[in-house]
Amino acid sequence: MNPAIQAVLTVAIGVGGCVLYFWLSNLFLDKVLYPPRGPNAGRNINRANMIRPWLFLLPAMIALGLYLAYPVFATFWLSLHKDVGATKQFVGLDNYRQMMTEGKFWESMRNNMLWLIVVPAMATAFGLLAAQLTDRLKWGNFAKSMIFMPMAISFVGASVIWKLIYDSRPAGQEQIGILNAVYVWMTGNDPQQWLQIPFWNNLFLMVVLVWIQAGFAMVILSAALRGIPEETIEAAILDGAGPFQIFFKIKVPQIMPTIVVVWTTITITVLKVFDIVLAMTNGQWETQVLANYMYDKFFRAFDVGVGSAAAMIIMLLVTPILVWNVHNARKEMR
Amino acid sequence: MENIAGQKSGLSWAVQISTILLVLLWVLPTFGLFVSSFRTTDQISTSGWWRALSTQERQLPPIRVEGTETQKDGLFVIDGTLFPKGGTTVSAWGTSSKEPTAYEAGATAELNDGVTLSVKEDGTFTLTSPTSTADMRLPRIFTTASAPPEFTLNNYSNVIFSPLAGQSIGQAFLNTATVAIPATIIPILIAAFAAYALAWMEFPGRALLVAAVVALLVVPLQLALSPLLQFHNWIGIGKGYLGIWLAHTGFGLPLAIYLLRNYMVGLPRDIIENARVDGATEFQIFTKIILPLSFPALASFAIFQFLWTWNDLLVALVFLGTGNDQQVLTANLVNLMGSRGGDWEILATSAFVSILVPLIVFFSLQRFLVRGLLAGSVK
Structure with a gap:
């Protein structure tokens, strides 16, 4: 079947099926199972109202359970097993031990830590700077949408964009990558293969993610800046505070909670970073990260055990943020 | 605030100039690629895009x-x-x-x-x-x-119609659309019902479920890849469009439920209670009142999910086959980067074709995107 027709059919079946399920199940509940009539009308209404929420939630719960909750446990189980022939054999922590002996794993850990520190910090800082700068400009909205734009670009597309910037031609030829063009023009040195200089190449990859994420930080922080009560700023001005003092001592402390939210959100994105590394270096020249390491294990080395162990490490790193988010959500609910 | 103490005019110049610099820094990379996609092979390989206009x-x-x-x-x-x-x-x-x-x-x-x-x-x-x-x-x-400077549209006609990495970008474009559109539409309705239950119905365990949704928001989808692929093989759908639609639906649901619930909670209580008093069933309240009122939230989620599924690489690599009829734009682009890494006219043009639709969506619906971000800045 032509995929396009299949797509239209799936949309029709998916949406139609959902509508039909919700409509029919409600109808069944109200007309057949517990009709709000007859001798037990009151009891029936109460019972129907107890069941209804679960009818509404059922499809979502099945999908969430199957596609997100179950895999967490399945991956954990897989990480404790190894393929022996066609069967799985329990091997305890062997997969983890094997992973710990691999240099590539520790390289990924080191790089992930670097990413975790640099990218959220830089993206938040640039976002805050952009939010503050554009706040009172006449063309601020235009500037914002330009800085926000990379959000729409795929990681792979962004990788192509930045690879052109880092492009390097042999010395003596005219450089077509702007970074080398500027570098050669300013220093007179030979052009560099930016993505092949160990350690520093990590930073060149991180720039791509900072470029993408800064717009997100800007949008959120800009709204937070607008929410600051004017009186606090006016009072500071009357007391003789300069613009920098106002920014760092009055505004930043007041939007601190938002900064934390932005920071953690970007942190989660960073932990999952995969496309950029795959597209630009594929983990060569000491740029490996956990997500790409895991992908290598799963789908190139077909080592499901170690791949699952690597996935569990990513899960482990996300867990503190998960707990913190749940904690905050519960606080808000109360 | 404009002309009171603390706002020096010298500083406002500094603000203007820094903003211009910042905007340039953010726009130039994309602009460079855009210009490159219209240049001839010779011109790209012998001079930087910033000299495209000079002889x-x-x-x-x-x-x-x-x-x-x-x-x-x-x-x-x-x-x-x-x-x-x-x-x-x-x-x-x-x-x-x-x-x-x-x-x-x-x-x-x-x-x-x-x-x-x-x-x-x-x-x-x-x-x-x-x-x-x-x-x-x-x-x-x-x-x-x-x-003299020379610009051409040939790159686009080459890239869209002729097979480069085994497949033309035009085909990959259609494949991506085939993935993204159902994967955007299907989760919306499922999430909307669930969000309504979590926002406006009283039942035991509600708080726990909300907490679970928040927790699932940050679960890395890397964990889901291998078990789900096995599951898909086990139920017999294997690799293919059906599998990726289901996967994207599952992965998109936490954000959808979270966003929609946050929005629905903020709807005025009076409307819903009046409707209940007037004898409307929950199903009627949902379809006649909540759904139309939630349009902005539905739109912001739809935009997120569309951008996410259109731009996704990992899920497509795992859940789709590698055939020409299934390879998506991002996967095609990665292949091109490997096999045609130095042919910038091809890379630039293909990349631009792949980011065109997200950019159009972004610029025309930015309003909803911002609103959605502010409502649920988690994903």
Whole structure:
């Protein structure tokens, strides 16, 4: 079947099926199972109202359970097993031990830590700077949408964009990558293969993610800046505070909670970073990260055990943020 | 606030200039790729995109002399032009790669065996030889020439219609749309019902479920890949569109439920309670009141999910096959980066085709995107 027709059919079946399920199940509940009539009308209404929420939630719960909750446990189980022939054999922590002996794993850990520190910090800082700068400009909205734009670009597309910037031609030829063009023009040195200089190449990859994420930080922080009560700023001005003092001592402390939210959100994105590394270096020249390491294990080395162990490490790193988010959500609910 | 103490005019200039710099820094990378996608292969490989508008003096790839020879004054002569299209001005030329600028335009060079070659400024050349050139290996001409800026749409027609990495970008474009559109639409309704239950229905365990949704928001989908692929193989759908639609639906649901619940909680209580008093069923309240009122939240989620599924690489690599009828734009682009890494006219154009739709969605629906981000800045 032509995929396009299949797509239209799936949309029709998916949406139609959902509508039909919700409509029919409600109808069944109200007309057949517990009709709000007859001798037990009151009891029936109460019972129907107890069941209804679960009818509404059922499809979502099945999908969430199957596609997100179950895999967490399945991956954990897989990480404790190894393929022996066609069967799985329990091997305890062997997969983890094997992973710990691999240099590539520790390289990924080191790089992930670097990413975790640099990218959220830089993206938040640039976002805050952009939010503050554009706040009172006449063309601020235009500037914002330009800085926000990379959000729409795929990681792979962004990788192509930045690879052109880092492009390097042999010395003596005219450089077509702007970074080398500027570098050669300013220093007179030979052009560099930016993505092949160990350690520093990590930073060149991180720039791509900072470029993408800064717009997100800007949008959120800009709204937070607008929410600051004017009186606090006016009072500071009357007391003789300069613009920098106002920014760092009055505004930043007041939007601190938002900064934390932005920071953690970007942190989660960073932990999952995969496309950029795959597209630009594929983990060569000491740029490996956990997500790409895991992908290598799963789908190139077909080592499901170690791949699952690597996935569990990513899960482990996300867990503190998960707990913190749940904690905050519960606080808000109360 | 504009003209009171603390806002110096000098500082406002600094603000203007810094903002301009920042915006340039953020726009130029994309702009460079955009410009490159309209340049010819020669121009891209010999000069940076920032010089696309200037007439450039550059070394051109060597061109071997060819043409039909005529006999004149006892000599064999080949006349011709290096640049049939015209518009190119030669400033220096040579016949070896070691000395590509040995002669000035208009000069005549004595080559071996009495052969002479002259190249004029407009690219016309004359080669004379005492013997017939039929068996001779004719010299190559290296030229340093200034060519006018040249822009072309050929890159786009090449990339869209002709197979490069085994498959044309046009096909990949359709595949991506096939993935993204159902994967955007299907989760919305499922999430909307669930969000309504979590926002406006009282039942035991509600708080726990909300907490679970928040927790699932940050679960890395990396964990889901292998178990789900096994699951898909087990139920017999294997790799294919059905699998990826289901996967994207599952992965998109936490954000959808979270966003929609946050929005629905903020709807005025009076409307819903009045409707309940008037005897509307929950199903009617949902379809007639909540759904229309939640349109902004539905739109912001739809935009997120569309951008996410259109731009996704990992889920597509795992859940789709590798055939031409299933490879998506991002996967195609990664392949091209590997196999045609130096062909910037192809890469730039393909990348631009792939980011075009998200950019259009972004610029036309930015309002909803911002609103959605502010409502649920978690994913």
